[in-house]
Amino acid sequence: KIAILAIDPSSSVTGGSILGDKTRMEDLINLPNVFIRPTPSKGELGGVANKSYETILLCEKAGFDFIIVETVGVGQSETHVKALVDFFLLLVLPGAGDELQGIKRGIMELADGLLITKTDGENIKKAKVAKSNYQNALHLFPNSKNNWTPPVLTCSSLENKGIDKVFEMINSFETHNIENGWLQKNRQKQRFFWFEEKLDSLIRDNFYKNNQIHDQIKSLNKDIESGKIDPFNAAKQLFSSNDS
Template sequence: FRRKQPSAKELITAITKGDKIALSRAITLIESTNEAHLDKANEVIQGCLPYANQSVRIGITGVPGVGKSTFIEAFGKYLTSLGKKVAVLAVDPSSSISHGSILGDKTRMEELVKDENAFIRPSASGDSLGGVARKTRESIILCEACGYDTIIIETVGVGQSETAVHSMVDFFLLLKIAGAGDELQGIKRGIMEMADTIVINKADGDNKAKAKLAKTEFNRALHLFPAKKSGWIPKVTTCSAIDKEGIDNVWQLIADYLEITKKNHFFELKRQEQNQFWMLETINEQLKNRFYHHSEIITLLEANKKAVQNNEISPFAAAQILLEKYFDK
C-alpha cells in the first residue's frame, strides 16, 4: 500500500502553512533526477515564490574541523531563542562520492535538530557542483515560503562550492581558527575577499590570546582589499561555539549589515543580480545535461572521440558536427 503522492497544489498549501513534512517532500522532489518530477517541482517552486523572500540568507564556510556544525548549532539555537525560524541547508558536492554529507551525520546539531523552529536538511547529492547548488538554491525558496526567516547555507571551504554559495546568500561568513602566527597562509585570497565577516572560532581556554592576535592580523589583511560595493566594511570577531560566547555578537554584525544594505538598496540589487545569475546557470546546466544524455549524441560522441584520438578529424570540427547535429535535430 502506497500513500498517494500529494499534488503540487497540496504541497504548496501545506508548505505555506509551515508544514515541515510537506517541505521535506517538496525538497525531495527538487532533488529527484526523475525527469517526470521536474515539472511538478517547478510548479511547487513557482507556487511558493510569492511567499518567499522575507528572509536573510547567510552563507557559512570553513575548512573541516573549524567548528561549523558546532557553530551553526549554537548560532541556530540563539536565533530561535530570539523567536526566529531557522533553516539549515548545505552545498556539498562531495557527498555523492562519499555517500555521506556534511550534514548527513545525525549526531551533528543534536539540539537544533530537536528545535521546533529549526529545519535541517543535508546536502543534495549529484555529480556536478552546479546541480547540487541549484537544488539548494531552489530549496531556499521553499524554506522561505514555509516561514523560515533565517536561512543558513553551510559549505566546506575546500573547493569551488564557496563561490556557488556566495552567489545565493546575502551575507557570507568565513569561519577560522587561530594558528600560530600563520593565519594568512593557506587561505585563498578569493574566499577572504568574499567574506562579509571572519569569525575566529575556538576562542576559549588557552586559545583566547591567540584568537585575539589572529583577529588583529585578519583585520589588517581585510583592509588591503578594495572597498565593497555593499558599503559594508568587513569585520573580524572571535567566538567560542562550545562555550556559546560571542555568538550574539555575530548576529549583531549581521543585523548591522542588513540595516546598511537595506538602506542603500544593495540588498535588493544583489538579490536581483543573483536571480539573473541562477537563471543563466540553470540554462547552462540543462543544455549540458540534455546534450550529453541525448541518445544520438551519445553514439556520435563516442565515434568522434575515437576519430579525434586517431587524428582523423580536428577537435573543433568534431565539436561542430556534434553541436549542429543536436541543435538542428
C-alpha cells in the same frame, strides 16, 4: 523559525554522501521551530548543491525567518553561495596559516564577515594574532559596492562566547543594506544569476539526452584513445556537427 541547509560533500568515486551534518546538531534537531536539511553536493562546484536556490525559495514561502546555508567547506570554489545569501560569513580556524599565506584571498573578498572559531584554551593567543592579521589583510582589499567593511570576530561554541556578537553583526549588515538599497539590488542580481545557471543546466541536459550525440561521443572517445584527435578538437567537432 530557522532553516539550516547543510551541504555535505559527495564522493568523487561512488557519488555517495554521509549526510552527517544533522548528527552534529543534536541539540537543535528536536526544537519545534528548527528545520535541518542535509543535502549531498553531488559533485557540484561552488560549495552548494544543485537545488539550493529552490530550497531557499521554498523555505521563504514556508515562513522561515532565518535560512542558514552551510557549504561543504571547499575553500576558494565556494563562490556560488554568494549568489544564494544576503550575508556571507567565512569561518576560519585560529593559527591555520591562511592569514599569512593568503590562501583564502579569493573567498575573503566575497565575505561579509569573518569568524575565527574555536577561540578557547590554547587557541586564544593564536586567535588574537589571526584576528589582527585578517583585519590588516581586509584593509588591502578594494571597497565593497555596498560600503560595508567586513568585521573580524572570534567565538567559542564550547564556552558559548562571542555568539551574540555574530548575531549583532548580521543585524547591523541587514540594517545597513536595507537603508542604502543594496539588499534589494543584490537579490535582483541573484535572480538573474540563477536564471542563467538553470538555463545552462537545461541546455546541457537536453544536449546529452540526444541519442545521436551519445553515439558521436562514443566514436570520438575511441579516436581520442587512439590518438587520432586531441580532446579539444574532438569537443569542437562534436559541437560544430550539432550546431543547429
